[in-house]
Amino acid sequence: MKTLIKKAVWLAAAMVILMTALPVQAQKDDDSLYRDLGGLEVLTKVVDDTLALALADVRIKDTFKDTDMKRLAKLITEQFCELSGGPCKYSGDPMKEVHQGLALNNMQFNALVEDLQAAMDKANIPSRTQNKLLALLAPMQRTVVSK
Template sequence: MPAFRFLIAILLAAASLQVHAADDSLYNELGGSAGIRRVVADLVPALQADARINATFDGVDMERLAAKLEEQFCEVSGGPCKYSGKDMTTIHEDLKVSRAQFNALVEDLQAAMRRNDVPSRTQNRLLARLAPMHREVVTK
């Protein structure tokens, strides 16, 4: 009987360790890391040029911001990346970001995706995954 229990324990352990492949369809629809890099490369200058929000980025290392956005969009879309930046609450707590500023950034992101031929459905899927960050970013 002990051998039988041991076999059952092994089978249960194996069943609990099943690894499910991550859904990387959004990552692929965005064009993988190259597509995300193009969108971010288009987005960052747009943020700097947008009079509604550009003051928020005064003194910010924009190359680092671009790298962190690439990581974040990659991870959120199901890609192989891991976001290595600080959490959204910590980053934004002293910035006093308003809902209007948040919406401006989203508009700039949508425009960057359009300019890079990201289909509307794919844009909406990415925005839906990023939307929960709203409550961590908007502090004003």
Template sequence: MTTSAAPTAKPAVVKDPSLFKDLGGLPVIQKVVADFVALMLADDRIKHTFRDTDLKRLDKTLVEQFCDLSGGGCIYTGDPMKEVHQGLQLTNAHFNALVEDLQLAMDKSDIPSHVQNRLLALLAPMQRDTVTR
């Protein structure tokens, strides 16, 4: 008798929820995202890149993304970064401005720099998918 092996499922990535806790949990992530979006929209260096953006969806998916990456148990429902940023002609200067705005938003919520750096380290690889020139 021949048995066929079931396809092996990719193991789920187990995330360390300590970053989520250190960030202050969902209420603080939601506040950081609200402040972050406000800063981006006021930032002359990058505000033009959000001209055609559904801001309500942006807010929702950023909360999901930060919560997911930090081990908070959320599921990111947004599109892949490469797809979202395709055609925007973003530069490293745009990416750096965005990071600065995120740091300001986290500062506003009194998140310690060593905790900020842990989140930024998880976000940094996304630069490859967003910067296109």
């Protein structure tokens, strides 16, 4: 009897693990947001425009003074591509490590988001699609903002 109960518990646990893992894999295989954003070409342009706006934005331009902007653009493009279901793989360091010691605040985080939204508007990305990407990026606020 104990063996039968153990097998039933094991089977139930395996089913729960399988059922929770399947949606994650399905989500990773879903490239619809990537396609809705316009693919790698549009994402690259959006990132380039976002960083150009950020460098002109008096609220945040100083945070980029010692930054290799070409490398940053490459990494952000990879990150957006991967997050949206595209074929890219983010090759940068974890967000917490990258932003450690920068003492970024919510105003700076929000300023960059505004610059990103302006760049997506310029690329004629619909608001609904923009919001889907922003929803994926929003949790990073807790990791990036330290003040």
